[in-house]
Amino acid sequence: MKQKILLVLTLLITFTAICQDERVLISEKKSGKRIILSAENTTNATLNVFFMVISEGFRRSASKPMIKDLPPKSKTHMITLIELEENPTYTYELIINDQASPISISYENQTKDLRRVIDGKLVLFSEPGCEKCTLLENALRQRRIEHRNVNLKEDPKTHKQYLELLQNMHPDVQIQKLPTIWNRDHFIFGYEELEQILKELKVI
Template sequence: MKKTLYTFILLISYTLVAQEKPVRLVEEILKKRTILYVQNDTDSEKSVFLKVNPTGYRKSAQRPIIKKIPAKSKSQMLILIPLTDVESSYTYNLIVNDELETMQVDRSKGPKKEAPVSSIMRAEHIVFTKKDCKKCELLISKLQAKYIKFREVNIDTKNRYRDYLWELLDKDGYNKSMVAAPLGIISGKLYYPIDNLDGFVELASNKPK
């Protein structure tokens, strides 16, 4: 009986290991803190993007972390310190190269996979600017004055955010060579042209329902 039980437990453990992703979030739960790592079991270096949204921890919001994880290694990403007498949980978005995975971690229920998100653009406020753009500088200052979190992207520099913007503009029939900054994305929706800066700031300040 004991031998049969041991074999059964071993089989379950092997199945769980086999299902683990080669690049994944790993947590180390200590007495007064939780340390988050990204484990890379592949034979090549991986670029990862991690955005954590904790509840019941000392900080309720975290800035996105972009980091390169060497092959066959584990790299520390973040330390979460829970509040006393409060239930703690967190959600996170993990991008490995161009693949986004949305997960929810609840202490009472364990890891739970949510619906995948096609782009990080849907999770953040993005402002596209250009060099020597006075209107861009004014919009940035207005957002900062309202303490609104956003990502600024220079459309003169090649990057994946700009490439995604071009796709949206092409879909809407705009000629990207004629595009004037600033442009904005709020919850995945493109706002262009931004004629009313205060109106855009008001939209960005509203929490999604």
Template sequence: MKIFQKLLFLSIILCTAITWAQQDRIIISEEKKGKRTVLKAENTTDETINIFILVHAEGYRRSADKPILIDIPAKRKIPLTTLIAIDTTTASYTYDMIINEDLIEDLSKNVSYKKGAIDISRVIKDKLVLFSMTNCDRCQLLDETLLDKGIEYRNFNIDEDPILYKQFMAFIESSFTEKTKIRFPVIWNKTKAIFGFDNLEEVMMKISN
């Protein structure tokens, strides 16, 4: 009986140590800039690690409850998502993270598709939606302006979600002609699209109307 108890105790210690070691391989940190909180993942190992993370956020303007499946390169720290608080005194979040040990590239794409698929037509119906790209100055400018004015909207970065990008392009192709010139940010103003802008005040007037 004593031997069994010792083995059980050692097994529990071993499992706990493995769990701690696994989580130490990926370190989640945050970087706050005013109302924005950028969550980052750091890979402390010498190998690329695939992780699944789901953030549960409350008190933030944008819904962050979107699953993320991403490869974290060896010895690198990369941004995962940006949370924008409505009120910094009440905003809070938690997250669940799983490290995928044996997720090969093809399987990763399939899993990403299954959990990331979004019905674009349903999401944008009668809503103000911003489709943005990384390193797009006008995208960031409009995003910040809408946020400052307290206008309700959703923002999707198509560079961060290839499935969303494919659905968006399919929607554009079925709704517009080949002559349609796509400029970013693409603004879906409840019932019609606005492709980019040159004057911020003018595009804000269109959105307000």
């Protein structure tokens, strides 16, 4: 019986080691009702990662997705979970963005929740085949400006929420061509030159 248990444990440990991407290691530190999650980049290159926690029994902000650049050979704080209930649980999703291409984020809640998620952040709403979207995305990446790129064509629910939010905030404005930029608390659209929008964002 002991041999069978040992064999099962060995297989589980081996399976976990195979499935884990050792380039980025997630560590947990518990302090009272707080759980601090950090990501360690074990490589010699900067890694761009998507990280999202799926939780129960923690503050709602625990489920906020994020995109971060992890410097080489360093540990970066990702999120602090705060317990609200006894025996809370969580899992996480970590995606290493090898090709440094835009990552789309889907939101399943209503428009008010989309506003809550993007408030205070720089968000680029784009679609495939949009030349200006690509130029602006590349310019922000080259300047290492933290932002999110939301591909509206990949998620109809997010696209619908985006249109509703745009209509609610600008009822007198017709639907604009992409890209549209959410600059922390307001939309920016209707620009003609890349330099114009970068000045508006105060990154040049």
